[in-house]
Amino acid sequence: MLCFSGNSSGARASKMEARLLRIDTLYRQLAPNPDAPASAVRALPPSVVEDLYEIFRPDSPRNPFKTEALRWRNLLIFMLLLRLGLRRSEAALLHTNSFKEDFDPEAGKSVHWLDIEETEDIDPRYEQPGLKTEPSRRQLPLSQEIVDLALHYIRNYRGRANYPYLLISQKAKPLALRSFGKMFEIVTEALSDRAKDSLSKQGLESVSCHDLRHTSAVIRMRRYQDAGNDVDKAQEKLRVFFGWSKASNMPRLYAKAYFETRLAEVWDEKFDHFVDALRRTVPEAGR
Template identity: 50%
Template sequence: MPCLRLRSPHTPKALGGWVLVDALGRPRYWPTIWADVLRAGLEDSTRCRHLYAIDRLYLHFERQYESDLLDCLLTDCQFDEIESGLLGFLSSLRNQATFDGVDNSSTWASAFNFMLDVIRHVGSWTDEIRTALEARVLRLERLYAHLAPCKPRPPAPIRALPSIVIDDLYRIFNPLSIENPFRNERLRWRNYLIFLLAATMGLRRSEIAILPLDAIKSDFDPATGKECYWLNVDESHYEHEDSRSDAPSLKNSQSRRQLPISQDVLIASDNLGMGHKRSRTHSYLFESQKGKPISLRSIQRIFEIASEHLSAPAKKAILIRGNQCISAHDLRHTCAVYRLTKYMESGIDLDTATNKLRVFFGWSATSAMPRHYARAYFESESADVWTDSYDTFVTALRNIEGDH
């Protein structure tokens, strides 16, 4: 396996994570330097994605030169061989894109930027090498930086869910509804809270899966004279090792954030925790029916079950958008459109509104996602249910809770 994840309890946490290895299982020299030193701030999921792309680059050079020599070429700055290998790699990606219909743009970008980073690092060793390499690095950038292995893709489709689907989902996930498809009270409150975190706070599936038990914090606010509550989106600091085979991780450093929570999230959290105690072997907020940390696949299965219970008009609405079922990420998209709508309606200008989105949803400074939703703002019809139907549902839920 080209990428290995170091997860042994005997390995210091700082040395854990993904590493690229050769055919004999030995860590590759420059990918390890690149990931641990030159790009040390990468989160696990991003690091893994880049390393898989870099592995494809190494395997191409090995095929082209009939030897596993890319580390040597980079160390010795053999530009003629490097350029020839890059051209061959780009051609192979283009051929695959043509025949298989896959998009290799991110693979090319990861591999090419890895090469430039390493060459610049090598070139900084002495003044003589730096001067000699500067012109060759510029040549590489001019020749290849703007090339792509496939044709530009059209803009990604808007995936904000229509109001009829959102309305149905609140009905389905309501823990007190006779239409709730989940088997027992604990599962209903667990799944309802997961739904709220995705729909009203825009959390990614991986962010939901790694929340610790004490993710919700509170403090007294002297200005309002009330207790205020917020959610810390972060990894559990109580776990040395995540036992899940699909162990989730934060996407980037911006993913660590604090978000204010609403009363309905607090109610769902309280109901999940009160009266549903069980012995735990982990510190995560959400667990499976067997008491283990919930898997990413299980979270997706929750939304698949909910999709099966949508009304016929709601199913038709998502089919029109090319979806067979709803995912947690669809709710994240919908939440982003809704929040941008609220920002704009409050009189905030578009640039400030998109910057607010960037902070709230944990996007990096270079992410184009906020602008993507600026377009979605003008096309979405999902906001109406949030102000009317959802408020009505929450009011009814609170009244029912007050009767117990």
């Protein structure tokens, strides 16, 4: 027969109460991790896209770049980042021979694409560009207009350089990554007051290379859906096009993003206007 004394029971009860108090105090200090806010989709407002087309046009009085070579090179950069959604490091890696062409017998015409990959060529840049994609090499289809623009720059304004990279500085060296940001700082200053106000309302202080990538992704997501792809298929296409890993949540982010229809209208209309101007300015673009 077990027997407990009163003193023994009281001591155990006191110890138990002390333990419970410590546990209660500990857990009251803990709080579940708050839900991380979703990353903002920094798609540029339509008025800003309109302004950028006007500013980058080589014959525009609002173009802030002094030489013809700079104007055509920077226009090419703008189109590669906006139309293809390239990262600045991907654009910096491109070679003059990254633009490929082949004849498609089924379509009965030539097709063009862009090879994006790292090479073993000598790169004198202090901050060397690299790829963040899976796989490490991918191919993007190209419109004839971008092909013609690239050829026009290569043939007339790139100049001779001892490096195979497409985008060359005024000192005939591969364009530094920081030069991309500097270019858009200058362009941001050239924006109209209306466009700057739209940027501010979007929570943006300036236009960046990555803002163009966001804009490209938002529009492409909508177009995949407009073409009849369900959300899952559209997300998978987006993942492949932009080089995101299978674990990346970026496609899902764009699938949920608010999309302003007017932005797509600006994309079509302004690009058509640009193509017409390009064909009248660049003879080979009209072939």
